[in-house]
Amino acid sequence: MYDIIVIGSGISGASFAHQIVENAKTLLIEANEGIDLRTNVFPEHNREYLNGINMENHDIFPCNHKKTRYFHKEIKGGIDSDEFGEPLGKIVYTERLLDTFIKQFEEKGGTVKFNERVKNVQKNPDKVQVYTNNGEEYSAKLLILATGSRGFDLQRKVGFETPDSYLGIYTHLNGSENQIKENFDFDYMFHLNPNIGQNGPFFFNVGTDRVLTGFLGNAGDTEAQCINKLDRILQNYKYIQPNIKGLKWDKSEFVTGEISKHPITEFTQDRMMVLGEAAGLVTAFFYEGLFSGLVSANLAAKTIKPLLANDSNFAKNELKNYKKEIHRILLDKYYKNGEGFEYIFYxxxxxxxxxxxxxxxxxxxxxxxxxxxxxxxxxxxxxxxxxxxxxxxxxxxxxxxxxxxxxxxxxxxxxxxxxxx
Ligand SMILES: Cc1cc2nc3c(=O)[nH]c(=O)nc-3n(C[C@H](O)[C@H](O)[C@H](O)COP(=O)(O)OP(=O)(O)OC[C@H]3O[C@@H](n4cnc5c(N)ncnc54)[C@H](O)[C@@H]3O)c2cc1C
Known part of the structure; x- marks a missing residue:
């Protein structure tokens, strides 16, 4: 029997497991075989939630995020952090960050099971049992759902609400460092274009040797529609051709998936907690989800550590500090910014x-x-x-x-x- 089972090895699950492993016998279960490549924007305020991982590590954080560009068909604009001295943050190769969290988790005695999907959960007064597609059964005193937007079925099965979501699509554009430097005079681009999507931006997250691009679809869009639209945009949209000139992409590597929109109201039950995007913890309009994943992992760990020491039964009432802190740090003020933008624009x-x-x-x-x-x-x-x-x-x-x-x-x-x- 484990103290804690964490389902999902994205930013929320991996950073939580990394923080709790020294206090609890922990199992991390991930449905995928490995970790998908992602190139993301990583604001400076994320730094204090990295739990010892160095934000100056160039392997994980290949470059500074200094320039954001806002695109509109008639004008361009944006911000260059040189004006204020320090960068806005970093660009992160997210899979390398997750890999580091997971390696350190294992080194400290944690157990990881990749390629294993949790199909069912049974709650008992003294433990939680999980059943996987490999026919395995594990039990623990506490279950952490860090399942993002790809675990909504399980989330509903165990009695949590799920956030609103829209289908999004992304892919990497690949090129030499020189080519990317030549094409992009910014690190991040945010383009509201209602012909592409009326509920989210088309974007470029610019790394040193790869660029993530994609958009958030409209309600009711199918995967095939999103795939064809992204391919058409990359092939034909004149406005962005100077940026993608000479870069390569492969339509068979386009990734579609739900992207959560708004937080759910209850993040805990007896012996269960929901973290990150599964809880809808992604800022509206901007879709800053890594930060919320890190913050929710940190707050969950802070709530749980004293309970572990007291041999708690993790009743909902004992976990209530988590919700209170999520509100104080994220929802009550910071999230209002994105909500305001969303209300005005979408x-x-x-x-x-x-x-x-x-x-x-x-x-x-x-x-x-x-x-x-x-x-x-x-x-x-x-x-x-x-x-x-x-x-x-x-x-x-x-x-x-x-x-x-x-x-x-x-x-x-x-x-x-x-x-x-
Ligand atoms: C295209 C795109 C670009 C983005 N760009 C940025 C950005 O630049 N900056 C930023 O801050 N945020 C960005 N976001 C948002 C951010 O990436 C996400 O909000 C964040 O990664 C969510 O992390 P998570 O750990 O909560 O969930 P996830 O990363 O989705 O991880 C959940 C994991 O749980 C696993 N899982 C689900 N169900 C089960 C199950 N039943 N059994 C076992 N495993 C299961 C999944 O396989 C998955 O690996 C972006 C999102 C997208 C889609």
């Missing part, structure tokens, strides 16, 4: 998205104060996030709209202010 119709996005980029280009706020949001601890900054930005954007747009969008901005803030 589900508003193509013409409106285009208009407000353009006004926003013009404002970023003009206002050093706004650029500093964006820079600060990447670096400062989230619990101190100042919502007044968002309200100020919202007012500025509204003031820049034309008279007729002010009339038609006034109630939208007012509702955002009242509902989100």
């Amino acid at each position: 589900n508003t119709g193509s013409t409106t998205i285009n208009k407000i996005w353009k006004v926003y980029i013009e404002f970023v280009n003009e206002s050093k104060r706004l650029r500093r706020n964006i820079w600060d949001a990447h670096r400062a601890p989230p619990e101190g996030y100042d919502l007044e900054k968002d309200k100020w930005a919202g007012r500025q954007i509204f003031n820049r709209l034309s008279f007729t747009d002010k009339i038609s969008l006034g109630s939208k901005f007012l509702s955002a202010l009242m509902k989100v803030y």
Whole structure:
């Protein structure tokens, strides 16, 4: 019998297992054979949640994230952190970070089972039993669901709600370091284009020898539609051709999957906790999920460590600090930023998205104060996030709209202010 079973070896499960292994006999179960390649944006405020892993390790973090570009068909804009001294964060080769967490977990005595999918869970008063597709059965005092958006079936089976989700698609573009340096004068690009998707961006996350690109689909989009659309974009979308010139991709390696949108309300049951994207812990609009995975892993470990020492039975009531801290650090302030953006930009119709996005980029280009706020949001601890900054930005954007747009969008901005803030 284990003290803890963790299902899922993404950022949430791997970093949690890494933190708890010295306090508990821990089993980590992962359905995949290995860890998928991912090139992600990794803001500076993630650093304090790395549990000893060095953010200056170039193998894992190949370059700084210094420049973000916002694309609109008519204008480009963005922020260059040189203006404020320090970078926004790093670009991370996420599979290498996860690999490091898992290796260290094993070195400290943890057990890992890859290629094993948990099919069923049985809760008993004194333990939780899990059953896998290999016919294995394991039991533990506490079960951690860190199953991301690929474990919703299991999550529902054990009685947790699941977050809203949309189908997304991504792939890597490959090229030489020189070619990538030549093509990209930024590290991250965020492009709202309603013809691609009305609920999320088309993006580039730029590493040194590979670039992740993709988009979030519309409600009801099928996998085949997303795959064909991404292929068409890469082949034909003139606007991005200078960036992808000479780079290679393979349509058979396009990855589709659900991307969670909004947090669920209850993160614990007796002897069970949900972490990261499975709990919908991904910021709205920006889809910053690594940070939330790291934070939720850290908060879960902090909640559990004293209970392990007291031979607890991990009743829901004993786990309540986890929810309280998730609210304090992520949901009550920091998440409002993405929620506000989402409310203003999405589900508003193509013409409106285009208009407000353009006004926003013009404002970023003009206002050093706004650029500093964006820079600060990447670096400062989230619990101190100042919502007044968002309200100020919202007012500025509204003031820049034309008279007729002010009339038609006034109630939208007012509702955002009242509902989100
Ligand atoms: C294209 C794309 C780009 C992104 N870019 C960024 C970015 O730049 N920066 C950022 O911060 N965030 C980004 N995100 C979001 C972020 O990557 C995710 O929110 C985060 O990785 C989720 O981590 P997780 O550990 O909670 O879940 P996951 O990474 O999904 O891990 C869950 C794991 O659980 C396993 N699993 C599920 N069910 C079972 C089961 N029944 N049995 C065994 N194993 C199971 C799965 O196989 C999976 O490996 C991006 C997301 C996407 C899709």
